[in-house]
Amino acid sequence: MPEDPHSSETWLPGRVLVQAATYNERENIGPLIDAILASSAEVQLLIIDDDSPDGTGQIALERAKCEPRLHVLIRRGRRGLGSAILEGFLLARSRGFAVSVNMDADFSHDPADIVRLLAALDPVGGVPVDIAIGSRCVPGGRTLGWPLSRHLTSWLVCWFTRWIIGVPVNDSSGGFRAVRLSILDRIDIGRFAQGYAFQEDFLWRVHRANGRIVEIPITFSDRTRGSSKADFAEICRSTRDLLRFARRTWLGR
Numbered sequence: 223m224p225e226d227p228h229s230s231e232t233w234l235p236g237r238v239l240v241q242a243a244t245y246n247e248r249e250n251i252g253p254l255i256d257a258i259l260a261s262s263a264e265v266q267l268l269i270i271d272d273d274s275p276d277g278t279g280q281i282a283l284e285r286a287k288c289e290p291r292l293h294v295l296i297r298r299g300r301r302g303l304g305s306a307i308l309e310g311f312l313l314a315r316s317r318g319f320a321v322s323v324n325m326d327a328d329f330s331h332d333p334a335d336i337v338r339l340l341a342a343l344d345p346v347g348g349v350p351v352d353i354a355i356g357s358r359c360v361p362g363g364r365t366l367g368w369p370l371s372r373h374l375t376s377w378l379v380c381w382f383t384r385w386i387i388g389v390p391v392n393d394s395s396g397g398f399r400a401v402r403l404s405i406l407d408r409i410d411i412g413r414f415a416q417g418y419a420f421q422e423d424f425l426w427r428v429h430r431a432n433g434r435i436v437e438i439p440i441t442f443s444d445r446t447r448g449s450s451k452a453d454f455a456e457i458c459r460s461t462r463d464l465l466r467f468a469r470r471t472w473l474g475r
C-alpha cells in the first residue's frame with residue numbers, strides 16, 4: 223500500500239505536541255495553525271487529516287514546508303476522530319514528546335487556553351496529573367452558541383458516562399485535553415472506539431488505571447466556519463459504543 227502523505231521526517235526535539243484531527247476544515251485550518259503556534263513557543267503542532275475532500279490536508283502540508291513546528295499526516299483509507307487521536311498519541315510518543323494536547327480544529331476550543339491546560343498537568347506543589355480536561359461543566363466553564371438539542375445530547379452522554387459507566391468526570395465528551403503520554407503505558411490501547419466515543423473510552427481506561435484527571439473551566443464556542451461532522455451515522459455509532467462500554471463496565475466484557 224502506498225505510504226500516507228506526510229510532512230518532513232525531521233522533527234525538532236520537544237515536550238508538547240498539540241494535535242488537531244481534521245476533516246473538511248478548509249476555512250479553519252490556516253488561522254488555526256497560526257493561533258496554535260502563537261499560543262506558546264514551547265508547542266509543536268500535528269494535523270491529522272483523513273484525506274479531506276476539500277483539501278484541508280494539502281493546505282496544511284503546504285504550510286508545513288516552511289514551518290518546522292508544524293507536522294502533517296494525511297491518512298488514506300481510514301476515518302474516525304478516535305482513531306486519528308490515538309494515532310496522534312502513538313506518533314507523539316514515538317517522537318519523544320511527553321505531553322499531547324488534543325483539540326478540535328473549528329475554534330470551538332480557544333488556542334489561548336492551551337497554556338492553562340498545560341499548567342494544570344503540573345500543579346505547583348501538587349501531584350502531577352495525567353489528564354487535564356478543558357471542561358464546560360465545572361464552575362466557570364460554559365458552552366456558547368449550541369442549540370438546545372446539542373445541550374441535551376451532551377448532557378445525556380456526560381450523565382451516562384458518569385453514572386452508568388462510572389467515570390467521575392463532569393465533561394467526558396469534550397475533545398480539549400492535555401494528556402501526559404506516560405499514561406499510555408498503563409492502559410490497554412487495543413480496540414478503542416474509532417469515532418467520537420473515543421473520548422469517553424479513553425477516560426474510562428485512564429480512570430480504571432488510577433490515572434489522575436482534573437477539569438479546568440473553558441468556554442466552548444460553537445463553530446462559525448465549516449460544518450459539524452457529528453451526523454446521524456456518527457451519533458448512532460457513538461450510542462452503540464457507549465452501550466458497549468456499559469456492558470464492559472457491568473459485565474466485564
Ligand SMILES: Nc1nc2c(ncn2[C@@H]2O[C@H](COP(=O)(O)OP(=O)(O)O)[C@@H](O)[C@H]2O)c(=O)[nH]1
Nearest residue numbers: 243244245272301302303306326327450451452
Ligand atoms: N481526522 C479526522 N477528524 C475528524 C473526523 N471527524 C471529525 N473530525 C474532526 O474532529 C473535530 C470535531 O468535529 P466537529 O465536526 O467539530 O464535531 P462537533 O464539535 O461535535 O460538532 C473537528 O476538528 C473535525 O474536523 C474524522 O473522521 N477524521
Ligand SMILES: [Mg+2]
Nearest residue numbers: 326328330445
Ligand atoms: Mg466542533
